[in-house]
Amino acid sequence: MNRGLLSIAKKLNKQVDVPTSCAPNSKLFVAGLSWSVDEKSLKDAFCSFGEVTEVYLVDACDLVRIMYDKDSGRSRGFGFVSFSKEDQAVSAKDAMDGKALLGRPLRISFALEKVRGGPVVVPRVPNTGGTPDRNH
DNA sequence: GTTGAGCGTT
Numbered sequence: 001m002n003r004g005l006l007s008i009a010k011k012l013n014k015q016v017d018v019p020t021s022c023a024p025n026s027k028l029f030v031a032g033l034s035w036s037v038d039e040k041s042l043k044d045a046f047c048s049f050g051e052v053t054e055v056y057l058v059d060a061c062d063l064v065r066i067m068y069d070k071d072s073g074r075s076r077g078f079g080f081v082s083f084s085k086e087d088q089a090v091s092a093k094d095a096m097d098g099k100a101l102l103g104r105p106l107r108i109s110f111a112l113e114k115v116r117g118g119p120v121v122v123p124r125v126p127n128t129g130g131t132p133d134r135n136h
Numbered sequence: 137g138t139t140g141a142g143c144g145t146t
Contacts, residue, residue, distance in 0.1 A: 029143050068146035080144060104140085112143050 026086050027111035028093055031078040034102040039064045039079070045101055046081050046092050080111050 030042065043064040066079030083089040089110070097108035 031142055032140080035139085065144070066146085067144055070146045073146075076142085076144095076146080077140065078142060078144085107142085109143080 024086050024090050024110055025113070026083045026089050027113075028081040028083070028089050029078070029109045029111040030081055030096075030106060031109070032105050032107040033066070033075065033077050033079065034104040035075055035077060037066070037075060037077075037102050037104075039066045041102065042066060042079055042081065046096060 028046075030046075033042065046064065063082035064079065065081075067076040068074065069076055081089075081092070083092065093108045093110070096106055099106055
């Protein structure tokens, strides 16, 4: 037995699991956008990875959403891009992350599963004391 | 006319 190899193997056997926040999914969090970047520009930048058909270019991204400030109406500089397949999202991230759009470098990360309104509560009748017999 | 890390419905 070679303990040296075991030691090295143990060192190499490091945890490779990534946090859920960084887990690849079909949604991408794009930040570092310029103030003048709109959804159209972002879509044009990301949907270039779509599949090319005989006639049209199929957009890979299903949804492109940029967060705007409701007070001033200007973009907050970040947005979200949704893809049909995780592979496309990973490819798009790998290809566009670190690149520059409209003069500003992009910071792309996998989006968190954020839902409007926060944690959704299962609709349930607040009557947990058991259903009392109304008239019987 | 401004600012620059971030995780969402403007």
